[in-house]
Amino acid sequence: MPAISRDEVAHLAGLARIEMSPDELDRMAGQLDVILGAVAQVREVAGDDVPATSHPMPLVNVTRPDVPRPGLSAEQALAGAPAQQEQRFRVPRILEED
Amino acid sequence: MSELTRRTAADLAQLLSSGEVSAVEVTQAHLDRITEVDAGVHSFLHVATESALADAAAVDAARAAGENLGPLAGVPIAVKDVMTTQGLPTTAGSKMLEGWVPPYDATVVRKLRESRLVMLGKTNMDEFAMGSSTEHSAYGPTRNPWDLNRIPGGSGGGSAAALAAFEAPLATGTDTGGSIRQPASVTGTVGVKPTYGAVSRYGLIAMASSLDQGGPCARTVLDAALLHEVMAGHDPLDSTSLTDGYPDVVAAARAGAKDGIAGLKIGVIRELHGGEGGYQAGVLARFDESLALLTKAGAEIVEVSCPSFTAALPAYYLIMPSEASSNLAKFDAMRYGLRVGPQGVEGPSAEQVMAATRAAGFGDEVKRRIILGTYALSSGYYDAYYGSAQKVRTLIQRDFAAAFAQADVLVSPTAPTTAFALGAKLDDPLSMYLQDVATIPANLAGIPGMSLPSGLADEDGLPAGIQLLAPAQADDRLYRVGAALESLLVESWGGQILDKAPVLDAKTLEAIR
Numbered sequence: 001m002p003a004i005s006r007d008e009v010a011h012l013a014g015l016a017r018i019e020m021s022p023d024e025l026d027r028m029a030g031q032l033d034v035i036l037g038a039v040a041q042v043r044e045v046a047g048d049d050v051p052a053t054s055h056p057m058p059l060v061n062v063t064r065p066d067v068p069r070p071g072l073s074a075e076q077a078l079a080g081a082p083a084q085q086e087q088r089f090r091v092p093r094i095l096e097e098d
Numbered sequence: 099m100s101e102l103t104r105r106t107a108a109d110l111a112q113l114l115s116s117g118e119v120s121a122v123e124v125t126q127a128h129l130d131r132i133t134e135v136d137a138g139v140h141s142f143l144h145v146a147t148e149s150a151l152a153d154a155a156a157v158d159a160a161r162a163a164g165e166n167l168g169p170l171a172g173v174p175i176a177v178k179d180v181m182t183t184q185g186l187p188t189t190a191g192s193k194m195l196e197g198w199v200p201p202y203d204a205t206v207v208r209k210l211r212e213s214r215l216v217m218l219g220k221t222n223m224d225e226f227a228m229g230s231s232t233e234h235s236a237y238g239p240t241r242n243p244w245d246l247n248r249i250p251g252g253s254g255g256g257s258a259a260a261l262a263a264f265e266a267p268l269a270t271g272t273d274t275g276g277s278i279r280q281p282a283s284v285t286g287t288v289g290v291k292p293t294y295g296a297v298s299r300y301g302l303i304a305m306a307s308s309l310d311q312g313g314p315c316a317r318t319v320l321d322a323a324l325l326h327e328v329m330a331g332h333d334p335l336d337s338t339s340l341t342d343g344y345p346d347v348v349a350a351a352r353a354g355a356k357d358g359i360a361g362l363k364i365g366v367i368r369e370l371h372g373g374e375g376g377y378q379a380g381v382l383a384r385f386d387e388s389l390a391l392l393t394k395a396g397a398e399i400v401e402v403s404c405p406s407f408t409a410a411l412p413a414y415y416l417i418m419p420s421e422a423s424s425n426l427a428k429f430d431a432m433r434y435g436l437r438v439g440p441q442g443v444e445g446p447s448a449e450q451v452m453a454a455t456r457a458a459g460f461g462d463e464v465k466r467r468i469i470l471g472t473y474a475l476s477s478g479y480y481d482a483y484y485g486s487a488q489k490v491r492t493l494i495q496r497d498f499a500a501a502f503a504q505a506d507v508l509v510s511p512t513a514p515t516t517a518f519a520l521g522a523k524l525d526d527p528l529s530m531y532l533q534d535v536a537t538i539p540a541n542l543a544g545i546p547g548m549s550l551p552s553g554l555a556d557e558d559g560l561p562a563g564i565q566l567l568a569p570a571q572a573d574d575r576l577y578r579v580g581a582a583l584e585s586l587l588v589e590s591w592g593g594q595i596l597d598k599a600p601v602l603d604a605k606t607l608e609a610i611r
Contacts, residue, residue: 004473008473009469012469012472012473012476013469014453015472015476016423016456016468016469016472017430017449017452017453017456018453018456018457018460018465018468018469019440019453019454019456019457020457020465024465028465028466028469031466031527032466032469032470032473034527034528035415035466035470035527035528035531036470036473038412038415038528039412039413039415039416039483039487040412041409041412042409042412042413042416042483042486042487042489042490043482043483043486045406045409045486045489045490045493046486046489046490046492046493050489050492050493051489051492052485052488052489052491052492053488053489053491053492053495054308054488054491055308055338056294056295056308056309056491056495056541056542056543056544056545056570057294057295057338057340057544057570059337059338061337062334062337064334072201072202076201076202077201079199079201080198080199080200080201082437091432092437092451
């Protein structure tokens with residue numbers, strides 16, 4: 001039995017916000033099934049007594065003095081924007097006018 | 099081809115500081131070489147001809163004015179396109195960022211500029227560093243200079259190929275599961291993944307943040323050390339940047355070449371030596387030869403066992419996509435990168451624009467990993483997959499700790515095979531993933547690793563690599579042992595490995611066009 005069905009892949013693609021064609025879903029489902037079959041062994045390797053490690057080094061919260069310092073200028077920040085208006089990023093309207 | 103392009107970075111630095119050649123001459127020689135071969139090799143996504151020559155001229159002027167310059171001032175370098183470069187395009191090999199010119203430099207790039215290296219351009223890579231062959235670049239694959247029908251490794255195939263094709267003496271890379279070391283292995287070059295946190299990740303477009311690590315790519319161990327020294331150092335802009343533990347890697351490389359390695363204990367990892375993983379006979383033969391040379395030079399070889407390594411690849415292919423799916427969420431068509439409207443939809447929603455944009459902007463491998471990561475992190479599967487993978491990480495760290503109690507450095511072949519043919523594994527992701535079986539444990543544990551050429555495999559005459567691993571923050575051990583082994587190997591070959599590479603001439607380059 002496949003670990004992952006085509007419907008599940010379609011659901012995941014929705015969650016990940018990636019549009020997929022029916023062909024793409026078929027292909028992806030087959031490949032993910034093989035990959036998941038191969039990676040499933042992690043479930044058998046470590047018991048409850050093994051703590052999880054999320055990061056290779058111990059993380060500490062890093063803060064710095066709250067002192068203002070120069071950042072990008074408005075021109076620099078907007079240099080890569082496809083559209084701009086009044087020194088702001090111009091983006092498509094997503095809310096109806098009220 | 100100008101002889102200048104065959105020189106090591108250390109040689110060029112000497113010629114430049116003594117005034118025998120100018121930075122402009124050295125830069126022009128490499129730009130000419132790129133013009134000559136890159137249409138065939140495709141190491142570069144962007145060649146910065148004008149700014150490179152201007153930077154080189156500035157170095158010459160500074161030197162003439164008697165300014166005190168860094169050891170690599172005026173030496174050209176190629177930069178992996180995953181690193182942001184102010185004023186130069188940065189795409190990470192993706193359509194998602196096509197045409198983007200960052201307004202700021204990555205910390206690594208800033209350090210290169212401050213050390214007055216000359217940036218030749220940006221090198222090709224698998225999209226968002228996902229792949230082991232550079233075939234997943236949205237801008238077409240890079241080819242291996244040893245055989246243009248084969249892959250140069252990945253994701254840093256462009257950087258490795260640029261070195262092997264004598265287009266640049268130095269290059270930068272990033273290594274999440276082997277993306278510096280595996281390309282080095284299959285192109286006959288040297289690549290180092292430093293200790294996690296030793297090189298700042300600020301401005302490196304993220305794939306998997308707990309694994310990604312920038313590092314040097316070069317043709318010799320000493321050159322890698324010289325570049326490592328420039329790239330490493332604490333950075334307040336990266337909260338995971340190490341605050342201490344930066345050993346003198348250049349001194350270590352020089353000492354290794356001079357003093358050798360008598361008395362050193364070298365551990366061979368049983369799980370990465372034959373048996374599972376599909377190791378090619380010629381790769382294993384060259385590896386065993388290197389061990390024999392090390393023994394003859396006075397090192398003691400011991401066998402160590404790291405039983406959890408069999409689960410490293412599965413754990414990696416859960417953790418990496420999980421982090422990648424999160425990191426790539428920023429490409430939402432609103433804040434960043436490409437924006438594509440869905441076909442035939444009147445007044446589309448933000449969600450529809452996002453889905454259409456991500457469908458158009460991401461390639462197959464990136465989509466595959468985002469979906470896999472979304473699955474591994476989803477409610478109901480999180481503990482079974484992601485949680486279990488993080489436990490494997492603990493076991494791998496314990497294995498390394500036990501192994502380093504028995505040996506100063508650990509060794510294995512870098513990649514199980516030599517370069518495979520372009521297209522051979524493109525539809526078989528799992529088989530592509532196996533390329534990284536020996537390199538991944540170092541990323542999961544955060545320790546440093548180096549790959550250097552071990553010779554040519556008998557079956558196909560292509561380069562094989564040997565991997566050295568050291569404990570965290572003991573990067574200098576890699577350089578000491580690496581330089582010692584390199585001088586033994588070069589002596590046994592009677593010259594550098596790349597001298598045996600076929601000449602890229604007009605005929606071979608024309609044939610693939």
